[in-house]
Amino acid sequence: xxxxxxxxxxxxxxxxxxxxxxxxxxxxxxxxxxxxxxxxxxxxxxxxxxxxxxxxxxxxxxxxxxxxxxxxxxxxxxxxxxxxxxxxxxxxxxxxxxxxxxxxxxxxxxxxxxxxxxxxxxxxxxxxxxxxxxxxxxxxxxxxxxxxxxxxxxxxxxxxxxxxxxxxxxxxxxxxxxxxxxxxxxxxxxxxxxxxxxxxxxxxxxxxxxxxxxxxxxxxxxxxxxxxxxxxxxx
Amino acid sequence: xxxxxxxxxxxxxxxxxxxxxxxxxxxxxxxxxxxxxxxxxxxxxxxxxxxxxxxxxxxxxxxxxxxxxxxxxxxxxxxxxxxxxxxxxxxxxxxxxxxxxxxxxxxxxxxxxxxxxxxxxxxxxxxxxxxxxxxxxxxxxxxxxxxxxxxxxxxxxxxxxxxxxxxxxxxxxxxxxxxxxxxxxxxxxxxxxxxxxxxxxxxxxxxxxxxxxxxxxxxxxxxxxxxxxxxxxxxxxxxxxxxxxxxxxxxxxxxxxxxxxxxxxxxxxxxxxxxxxxxxxxxxxxxxxxxxxxxxxxxxxxxxxxxxx
Numbered sequence: 229x230x231x232x233x234x235x236x237x238x239x240x241x242x243x244x245x246x247x248x249x250x251x252x253x254x255x256x257x258x259x260x261x262x263x264x265x266x267x268x269x270x271x272x273x274x275x276x277x278x279x280x281x282x283x284x285x286x287x288x289x290x291x292x293x294x295x296x297x298x299x300x301x302x303x304x305x306x307x308x309x310x311x312x313x314x315x316x317x318x319x320x321x322x323x324x325x326x327x328x329x330x331x332x333x334x335x336x337x338x339x340x341x342x343x344x345x346x347x348x349x350x351x352x353x354x355x356x357x358x359x360x361x362x363x364x365x366x367x368x369x370x371x372x373x374x375x376x377x378x379x380x381x382x383x384x385x386x387x388x389x390x391x392x393x394x395x396x397x398x399x400x401x402x403x404x405x406x407x408x409x410x411x412x413x414x415x416x417x418x419x420x421x422x423x424x425x426x427x428x429x430x431x432x433x434x435x436x437x438x439x440x441x442x443x444x445x446x447x448x449x450x451x452x453x454x455x456x457x458x459x460x461x462x463x
Numbered sequence: 464x465x466x467x468x469x470x471x472x473x474x475x476x477x478x479x480x481x482x483x484x485x486x487x488x489x490x491x492x493x494x495x496x497x498x499x500x501x502x503x504x505x506x507x508x509x510x511x512x513x514x515x516x517x518x519x520x521x522x523x524x525x526x527x528x529x530x531x532x533x534x535x536x537x538x539x540x541x542x543x544x545x546x547x548x549x550x551x552x553x554x555x556x557x558x559x560x561x562x563x564x565x566x567x568x569x570x571x572x573x574x575x576x577x578x579x580x581x582x583x584x585x586x587x588x589x590x591x592x593x594x595x596x597x598x599x600x601x602x603x604x605x606x607x608x609x610x611x612x613x614x615x616x617x618x619x620x621x622x623x624x625x626x627x628x629x630x631x632x633x634x635x636x637x638x639x640x641x642x643x644x645x646x647x648x649x650x651x652x653x654x655x656x657x658x659x660x661x662x663x664x665x666x667x668x669x670x671x672x673x674x675x676x677x678x679x680x681x682x683x684x685x686x687x688x689x690x691x692x693x694x695x696x697x698x699x700x701x702x703x704x705x706x707x708x709x710x711x712x713x714x715x716x717x718x719x720x721x722x723x724x725x726x727x728x729x730x731x732x733x734x735x736x737x738x739x740x741x742x743x744x745x746x747x748x749x750x751x752x753x754x755x756x757x758x759x760x761x762x763x764x765x766x767x768x769x770x771x772x
Contacts, residue, residue, distance in 0.1 A: 278659065315654075316649070330650075330663060
């Protein structure tokens with residue numbers, strides 16, 4: 229479904245991605261794990277069009293999407309839920325969700341999806357009229373994911389969804405990710421919480437300073453000694 | 464009614480007229496700042512440019528006999544003049560953004576500021592060289608009537624300016640809060656990258672902002688021409704500074720703040736001119752600005768800027 233082939237992305241003169249190649253098949257949860265600065269978020273941003281790769285290609289459903297501006301990538305239903313949630317603080321929860329469906333015209337479909345995401349996160353239903361900026365961190369993350377789902381993603385890319393959240397909420401978020409995937413959404417997940425990510429993922433890539441150093445099945449990586457030492461904090 | 468009330472009423476109406484012009488111009492500063500965090504120093508020239516386009520349109524159209532033949536035709540003439548001048552000024556705004564600001568979008572913040580000052584000087588000098596260095600009379604083709612209400616003299620011109628200003632503001636407010644494009648504008652001003660991820664074409668939204676702001680500023684310029692009876696190549700400078708002040712008083716980036724700030728500044732100036740001294744009216748106005756900023760640094764309606772995580 230998604231084929232990222234040897235992309236090199238720069239921040240000014242700094243080469244943040246030194247030839248990353250990853251693949252996501254339809255129906256999978258694929259995770260990118262790695263330390264701070266390994267290039268996980270940069271990879272997502274390059275796919276979503278916020279950054280343009282200098283070399284390399286990105287293909288989605290057989291179509292080249294590298295170098296497209298982010299609104300054009302969104303139009304392909306490749307949806308990124310950005311790091312730090314980035315909900316619109318002055319807009320109500322309802323308006324935030326409407327923004328998620330910005331490119332859609334099918335009123336009935338939108339109303340249907342609104343019900344779906346509100347069933348998924350009942351807490352948001354209680355807060356529909358509240359300003360996004362007044363929600364708690366966990367609620368904001370729920371809103372960010374719900375907003376992403378409003379675009380009917382073919383590929384949903386989540387950037388650090390557990391960051392800064394209480395463990396109870398992290399469990400809720402990962403439970404949701406699993407459920408969304410079971411309901412048919414393909415997911416590319418970037419996480420620092422490697423243990424949680426590898427438990428839900430079918431496959432994973434380990435990134436280090438802009439390159440893929442290891443890849444494999446989720447449980448396989450979870451058992452890998454190097455991964456255990458470096459990312460799961462075991463001695 | 465007492466003489467005292469006459470003066471107050473008079474100055475309130477004068478202040479609202481002046482304030483309406485400030486508010487319309489202030490909206491342009493605040494719209495652009497809200498989206499690009501940039502102060503568009505060339506915006507004052509939109510006031511001047513709009514007035515000139517308005518003048519030429521009015522002169523051109525009034526040669527057609529039909530437009531001066533009856534009352535309704537005259538009204539149509541004015542509506543057309545405003546529409547044409549606003550659209551042309553809006554297009555100029557879009558062109559300026561495309562060539563003077565967009566190439567500098569990722570440059571240090573000082574660069575577009577300098578570029579804006581350059582555009583401002585360019586437009587002023589172009590008007591000076593190509594049109595005239597002197598002030599040009601601005602024709603008023605309808606009879607201005609004066610009404611005496613509670614001791615104050617209120618002209619039909621003032622009523623026209625205040626009513627049209629409020630109308631334009633209502634249209635803008637409705638557009639921004641109710642339409643899809645308006646929502647895209649608000650999203651872009653709250654978080655540009657996130658708006659892009661929602662599918663908003665950021666460049667289009669910025670171009671739209673640079674259309675709306677100058678269009679409103681151009682309308683304010685025509686009002687100024689009609690109200691004072693003449694226009695000049697440097698007529699934008701002082702109202703530009705005042706309107707920028709109004710935008711800051713109201714809370715820059717906040718549309719209703721710019722409207723409030725504009726009317727407030729106009730009223731304060733008029734009242735200060737009547738009760739203290741005309742020479743001190745600007746001193747009073749800017750003293751108020753300082754006081755507002757000391758107690759509410761974000762402006763009257765500005766939100767305290769939250770740390771972005």
